[in-house]
Amino acid sequence: MPQFSDNTSGVRSTSPASNPNSYNPVKTTSAPMEQATIGSSLHIKGEISGSEALYIDGKVEGKVTMPGSRITIGRNGKVDASITARDVVVMGTVKGNIECSDRVDIRGEGSVTGDVSTMRISVEDGAVLKGGIEVRSGEQKKNQQAKSNDMQKSSQPEPEHAMAAPVGA
Numbered sequence: 001m002p003q004f005s006d007n008t009s010g011v012r013s014t015s016p017a018s019n020p021n022s023y024n025p026v027k028t029t030s031a032p033m034e035q036a037t038i039g040s041s042l043h044i045k046g047e048i049s050g051s052e053a054l055y056i057d058g059k060v061e062g063k064v065t066m067p068g069s070r071i072t073i074g075r076n077g078k079v080d081a082s083i084t085a086r087d088v089v090v091m092g093t094v095k096g097n098i099e100c101s102d103r104v105d106i107r108g109e110g111s112v113t114g115d116v117s118t119m120r121i122s123v124e125d126g127a128v129l130k131g132g133i134e135v136r137s138g139e140q141k142k143n144q145q146a147k148s149n150d151m152q153k154s155s156q157p158e159p160e161h162a163m164a165a166p167v168g169a
Contacts, residue, residue, distance in 0.1 A: 034052040034053065035052060035053040035054070035055055036050065036052055036053070036054050036055070037054075037055045037057065038054070038055070038056045038057060038058045038060065038077075039057055039058055040057045040058050040074075040076040041058060042058035042059070043058060043059040043060075043061075044058070044059070044060045044061070044062070045060075045061045045062055046061075046062045046063075047062050047063045047064075047065070048060065048062070048063070048064045048065070048066075049064075049065040049066065050066055050069070051066065051068055051069060052066075052069055053066075053069050053070045053071070053072070054066055054069065054070075054071045054072070055072045055074060056071065056072065056073050056074060056077040056079060056092070057074035057075070057076045057077050057092075058076070058077065058078075059077075059078045059079075059080075060077075060078075060079045060080070060081055061079075061080045061081055062080075062081045063081050063082050064079070064081050064082070064083045064084070064085070065084045065085075066084070066085045066086075067084055067085065067086065067101065068086055069085055069086055069087075070085065070086060070087040070088070070089065071083060071085040071087070071088050071089070072088075072089040072091070073088075073089065073090045073091060073092040073093070073094055073110070074091055074092055075091045075092055075109060076092060077091070077092030077093070078092060078093045079092070079093065079094045079095070079096065080095045080096060081094075081096045082096045082097045082098075082099070082114075083096060083097070083098045083099070083100075084099045084100075085098075085099075085100055085101075086100065086101050086102045087100065087102050087103050087104075087105070088100050088103075088104045088105070088118075089105045089107065090104070090105070090106045090107060090110035090111070090112055090127075091107045091109055091110050092109075092110065092111075093110075093111045094110075094111070094112045094113070094114065095113045095114060096113075096114045097114045097115045097116070097117075097131075098112065098114065098115075098116045098117070098118070099117050099118075100116070100117065100118035100119070101118075101119065102118070102119055102120065103118060103119065103120040103121070103122070104116055104118045104120070104121045104122070105121075105122045106121075106122065106123045106124065106127040106128075106129060107124050107127060108124040108125060108126035108127055109126065109127070110124075110127045110128070111127070111128040111129075112127075112128065112129050112130070112131065113128075113130045113131060114130075114131045115131045115132040115133075115134070116129070116131060116132070116133050116134070117133075117134040117136065118134075118135060118136070119135065119136050119137070119138065120135070121133065121135060
């Protein structure tokens with residue numbers, strides 16, 4: 001008959017934390033974020049629109065519209081355009097208005113000349129900001145959406161409703 005001892009010093013744990021040499025990479029469940037890049041040697045005039053993140057390190061003139069995405073203006077980036085996006089990070093130069101649904105981040109080496117409308121803003125020491133700032137609250141955003149929905153509904157004619165007589169009348 002086998003004998004068992006109560007010696008617990010020889011028990012090994014199966015948890016990965018017990019082995020300092022084990023490598024367990026974090027598994028991502030979502031696809032990697034797509035980002036388009038405008039390189040430092042590119043000069044674009046016109047309108048840019050899309051739904052993926054955009055990194056601008058060249059020169060852009062006109063209009064940039066990415067309402068659900070992030071736009072990053074790199075250190076070499078020069079943008080002479082109005083910008084509409086979810087997030088905007090400025091490390092280069094922007095001349096034009098910025099309409100942002102979430103956050104504008106102007107880094108220390110960044111410069112913005114124009115009006116900024118956003119829910120959150122961050123301006124680091126050394127950054128330049130010339131223009132007006134409108135910081136909206138979440139309530140204002142909801143009210144604006146409700147008003148635009150009401151305006152769309154009021155522009156459409158309402159169908160006529162027949163009035164029903166009460167039962168037993």
